[in-house]
Amino acid sequence: MNDHPSDEELGGLAVTLARGAAEVVRDGRRTALEVTSKSTATDLVTVVDRRSEAWLIGELARLRPDDGVLGEEGGARPGRTGVRWLLDPVDGTVNFVLGIPHYAVSVAAEVDGQVRVGAVCDVALGETFRAVLGGGAYLDDAPLGLAQNARDVPLAAAVVGTGFGYDRDLRRRQGAAVAALLPDVADVRRLGSAALALCYVAAGRLDGYFEAGLHEWDYAAGALVATEAGCVVAGRDGRPAPEFTTATRPALAAPLAELLARTGADAVL
Ligand code: IPD
Secondary structure, X not given: OOOOOOHHHHHHHHHXXXXXXXXXXXXXXXXXXXXXXXXOOOOEEEHHHHHHHHHHHHHHHHHOOOOEEEEOOOOEEOOOOOEXXXXXXXXXXXXHHHOOOOOEEEEEEEEOOEEEEEEEEEOOOOOEEEEEOOOOEEEOOEEEOHHHHOOOOOHHHOEEXXXXXXXXXXXXXXXXXXXHHHHHOOEEEOOOOHHHHHHHHHOOOOOEEEEOOOOHHHHHHHHHHHHHOOOEEEOOOOOOOOOOEEEEOHHHHHHHHHHHHHOOHHHOO
């Protein structure tokens, strides 16, 4: 069966799903958290991550039963329509556990392997970043674009976001790379949600971002938001990928890529 809804339809659904799951997460924060770990002792998951993903998958089963799904907490089902949903039910779980108000629900849909819509809902602030391929990026109802949002500063004055994985040896290499590049930028931020960091580049709240070792559900929606806002989203081979993902406005793309290569930040995996 080949049932491709319009991108606008998929984009609207991505926003509805991200906001609905954000409500589930918000409610969950009011109760005692059951916290366990996943890939390593520092890779946390809560009952709320699982509840949020179950809610998303339940809604998709009801509304788009033949689409494929890939969720961070193990929800996976093959589809028959060419549409696949990439779900991060809580991106920034460590912040969520600590009560740091910086975590989000990220929902993207790809059609025949190409990400076409994405929505990232900041649970605590209630902001929703959204984009449709070729249709621009928005923060709630305000368009996001370089003209409105980006600062025009050289790399030496840029504030650049990054993040670290959960594997100890990877973290050692990531820490060394950040130490090497820190003198060549104004500052570095590790905010704790890759999805939001990409949206923050789109909104001009960060001048750039890079991270190795992300998963598709971490970056699919945020990468589309940043691209549609006019940013260059790339990786080691020019495309965002789990091995390496970067985002910045066009004028900083080459200098940032050069710095990341020179300091080995793009080769920690
Ligand atoms: C993590 C966050 C974090 C990033 C990690 C991700 P999670 O996702 O996005 O900022 O540095 O690489 O795994 O585990 O909170 O969904």
